[in-house]
Amino acid sequence: MERVLTSNRAALVEHVVTAVQRALGQRRIRLVALAGESGYGKTTLLECCRARLATAARTALVECPAPIGQQSVPLVQPLYPFLKGIELLLANPQEKAKRRLIMNIGLSVLGMIPLVGSIFDVTKEVLRDMREYRREAGQQPATQTEQIAYALEELAAESPLVLLFDDAQWLDAASVELLEQLLQTNRSVPLAIVFAYEPSVTQAQNPALEGFLAAASSGKIVQVEVPLLSRSELCQLAQQHLEHYRPDTVFDEWLLQQTGGVPAVAIAYLQYFRQHSPFKADGSLDLSVLRTDYRPASLYAMLEETLGGLDEETKLVLALCAAEGMTFTVFVVAQLLQRDPIGTVRLLRSLQQRSGVIRSLGMRRLYGVETTAYTFTHAGYYRYFVEYLEHEERIEVHSRIAAILQERMRSAADDALAEQLAPIVAAHLVEAGNTAAAEQVLEQLYRTALETGHTLVAAFAQRSIGENEHTDSLRSAESRKDFFEELGAVVALWYAGNLEDARRAAEQLVLDGRSPLERLLGELVRIRIALDLGETQHARTQLAALAAEEGAAFGQVPELASLVAAMRTVADCVDGRIAHAWEHAVESALHARQASVHVQCVALANIALILGRVGHPQQRIALQAAERLSAALSFSAIAAELRLQQ
Structure with a gap:
C-alpha cells in the first residue's frame, strides 16, 4: 500500500500514537496490540506509527520471522524480536545509551543468547566496568527474560523507547512471557511495545500469545482492531489513485463488493483502473470498464493475478x-x-523493479556477515513461492541452504554465532526431509547451551526435538540442574576442608556423569582433591590418563581441552614446575579462544597467577583484569585468590 492514509486509518494511527505518547510522558510501560488479518495494512500502520513517534522516542521496527518452508512454527531463538530490536537501536554509532545499555544487560545476558553485529565489540568495556555496575545494580533479575526486561527498562530510563513488532503471531513463548513481565513491573520508565498480529493464525498456532491477550488487563494493554475499509475510505483511495474520479454510487458499491474492504485487494483494483480508467474525461462512469476480466475477488486471487505475468525462470529464482x-x-x-x-x-534489483514482489532492505548483518537483504512485499507472495518447488527440488534446495549455513558456522568458529544459526540449519534440514541430521544439530545446541548456562536456549532446543528415538539420549533440564547441584555439594565439601568426603562424592559424580563434560568435571574435581591431599603422583597419573582420553575423545571441543590444560597448569604449580605450568597455561588459553567466557576466565586467571608468582612487570594488569572478569562471573574464590596476589 502507498503511505497515504484514509481519514479513518489516520485516526487509528493517531489513536495509537496518542496512547504511546501519553504513556511515555507519564513514564509508564504501555503495550499496544494491532489485530488484523493478512492484507489489512498492518505493516503500513506500524510504519506510520514509527514515523510519528520517531521525534518523541528511539524506535525500532522488527519483523518477527515466519516459519521456514512448509513448517507451522518458526524456529528462531527465544526472545529474538527483543534482541533484534536492541541490536537495531545500537546499530547507530551515535547512540549515547549504547555503553550504558550493554553494561546494564550484564555479561550473563550477553552470553545467554547471541546478539549479532557490533554488540560483542564492547565486551571488553563491559568487563572493565562490570564491578562498578554490580555495586550500583544490587540484586540482579533471576531469569533470563527478567534480565532482558530489566535491560529494556534501563535503556528506556535513559531516553523514551518504542519497539514495534510486525507479524507478532510468530512471537516465541519466551517473548510472550517477557511481555507479561513488562506488564507486571512496577518501574516508572517510558517504554512502549506496539505489535501487530493476525488473529486467525494466533488462534490456530500460537496459544501462548492468544492466552496472553485474553488475560491481559485492558488498563495495561491497548487492543486495537484494524478494520476493513468503509465505503467512504474507498472513495478517498479512489480520489488518490484515479484521474477524473468523482464519487459515484454505482462504482463505489461495485468496488466495495469486489474488494470486501480488504486494503490490499482495493489497492490492486485501483492500480488496475489507473491504467484502465472507468471514468471519462467529464467524470462520468464508463460501465463497460467494470465488465473487465480482472477479478481478484480475494487477496490470494489478487496475488496470483500479479504472479501470472512472471515467466518460469523468474518464478524459479523467487x-x-x-x-x-x-x-x-x-x-x-x-x-x-x-x-x-x-x-x-543486479538480478534481484531487476526482479524488484519488474514484479514488485520483493523489495530491498539494504545492508544487514545476518549469519555473521554483512549482506544485502530482501523481503517479499507480502506474506502471500512468500507462501506462493514456498510451495512452488516440486518435492525433489525442495529437498535439494533446503539441503544446500543447510550446508551453506553449516559451513558458515564452521568457518566462523564462533559459539555465539553457532547458537544463532543452529535452529535455522535444523529447520532447513527438516524441510529437506533429513530429520536425523536436524535432531543432531538440535542435540548439539541443547548440550552446548546447557554447558554454557544458556538454559532458555536449551529448553527451546529440547522442545524442538520433540518425542523421537533420540530423546532418550538427552538429559532433561532438571537432570542437568541435579548434576550441577551435586557438583556444587562436592565443591562445598572441598572448600570446607572435608577432603575425604569430597573425594568420595566426586567419585560418585564421575560414575553418574551422563556426558563427556559431566564426567570431565567430576574427574577434574577428583584430581584437584588428590593434589590437596598431597597425592601428587596419583593425581598426575589420573591427569595423564585424562589428557590421553581428551586427545582421543573430545580434543575437538575447546572447553574440554582448555580445562584439561588448566588442571595440568595447577599440577605443575603444585610441583613448582613454573616453566611447564606456563606452557600449559598458554595451551589452555589457546583452546579457550573458541570456548565460553567462563572457560576463558579460568585460563586468564591461571596466566595472571603465574605472572604474579614470577614477578612479571605486567602482573598487576593481568591480575586486575582476571579479578574483574572472575567477579563479573561470580567466581568468588578465583577473584579472592587473584586479589590476594595484587
Missing part, C-alpha cells in the same frame, strides 16, 4: 529466495544460483 525465508540474503541466494554477489544484486 522460489529459491523463498526457500531461505520471508527475508532472504544475497549471501545465500548467490550461492544457490552459483553467481557472484554483484550479479545476484
Whole structure:
C-alpha cells in the first residue's frame, strides 16, 4: 500500500500514537496490540506509527520471522524480536545509551543468547566496568527474560523507547512471557511495545500469545482492531489513485463488493483502473470498464493475478529466495544460483523493479556477515513461492541452504554465532526431509547451551526435538540442574576442608556423569582433591590418563581441552614446575579462544597467577583484569585468590 492514509486509518494511527505518547510522558510501560488479518495494512500502520513517534522516542521496527518452508512454527531463538530490536537501536554509532545499555544487560545476558553485529565489540568495556555496575545494580533479575526486561527498562530510563513488532503471531513463548513481565513491573520508565498480529493464525498456532491477550488487563494493554475499509475510505483511495474520479454510487458499491474492504485487494483494483480508467474525461462512469476480466475477488486471487505475468525462470529464482525465508540474503541466494554477489544484486534489483514482489532492505548483518537483504512485499507472495518447488527440488534446495549455513558456522568458529544459526540449519534440514541430521544439530545446541548456562536456549532446543528415538539420549533440564547441584555439594565439601568426603562424592559424580563434560568435571574435581591431599603422583597419573582420553575423545571441543590444560597448569604449580605450568597455561588459553567466557576466565586467571608468582612487570594488569572478569562471573574464590596476589 502507498503511505497515504484514509481519514479513518489516520485516526487509528493517531489513536495509537496518542496512547504511546501519553504513556511515555507519564513514564509508564504501555503495550499496544494491532489485530488484523493478512492484507489489512498492518505493516503500513506500524510504519506510520514509527514515523510519528520517531521525534518523541528511539524506535525500532522488527519483523518477527515466519516459519521456514512448509513448517507451522518458526524456529528462531527465544526472545529474538527483543534482541533484534536492541541490536537495531545500537546499530547507530551515535547512540549515547549504547555503553550504558550493554553494561546494564550484564555479561550473563550477553552470553545467554547471541546478539549479532557490533554488540560483542564492547565486551571488553563491559568487563572493565562490570564491578562498578554490580555495586550500583544490587540484586540482579533471576531469569533470563527478567534480565532482558530489566535491560529494556534501563535503556528506556535513559531516553523514551518504542519497539514495534510486525507479524507478532510468530512471537516465541519466551517473548510472550517477557511481555507479561513488562506488564507486571512496577518501574516508572517510558517504554512502549506496539505489535501487530493476525488473529486467525494466533488462534490456530500460537496459544501462548492468544492466552496472553485474553488475560491481559485492558488498563495495561491497548487492543486495537484494524478494520476493513468503509465505503467512504474507498472513495478517498479512489480520489488518490484515479484521474477524473468523482464519487459515484454505482462504482463505489461495485468496488466495495469486489474488494470486501480488504486494503490490499482495493489497492490492486485501483492500480488496475489507473491504467484502465472507468471514468471519462467529464467524470462520468464508463460501465463497460467494470465488465473487465480482472477479478481478484480475494487477496490470494489478487496475488496470483500479479504472479501470472512472471515467466518460469523468474518464478524459479523467487522460489529459491523463498526457500531461505520471508527475508532472504544475497549471501545465500548467490550461492544457490552459483553467481557472484554483484550479479545476484543486479538480478534481484531487476526482479524488484519488474514484479514488485520483493523489495530491498539494504545492508544487514545476518549469519555473521554483512549482506544485502530482501523481503517479499507480502506474506502471500512468500507462501506462493514456498510451495512452488516440486518435492525433489525442495529437498535439494533446503539441503544446500543447510550446508551453506553449516559451513558458515564452521568457518566462523564462533559459539555465539553457532547458537544463532543452529535452529535455522535444523529447520532447513527438516524441510529437506533429513530429520536425523536436524535432531543432531538440535542435540548439539541443547548440550552446548546447557554447558554454557544458556538454559532458555536449551529448553527451546529440547522442545524442538520433540518425542523421537533420540530423546532418550538427552538429559532433561532438571537432570542437568541435579548434576550441577551435586557438583556444587562436592565443591562445598572441598572448600570446607572435608577432603575425604569430597573425594568420595566426586567419585560418585564421575560414575553418574551422563556426558563427556559431566564426567570431565567430576574427574577434574577428583584430581584437584588428590593434589590437596598431597597425592601428587596419583593425581598426575589420573591427569595423564585424562589428557590421553581428551586427545582421543573430545580434543575437538575447546572447553574440554582448555580445562584439561588448566588442571595440568595447577599440577605443575603444585610441583613448582613454573616453566611447564606456563606452557600449559598458554595451551589452555589457546583452546579457550573458541570456548565460553567462563572457560576463558579460568585460563586468564591461571596466566595472571603465574605472572604474579614470577614477578612479571605486567602482573598487576593481568591480575586486575582476571579479578574483574572472575567477579563479573561470580567466581568468588578465583577473584579472592587473584586479589590476594595484587
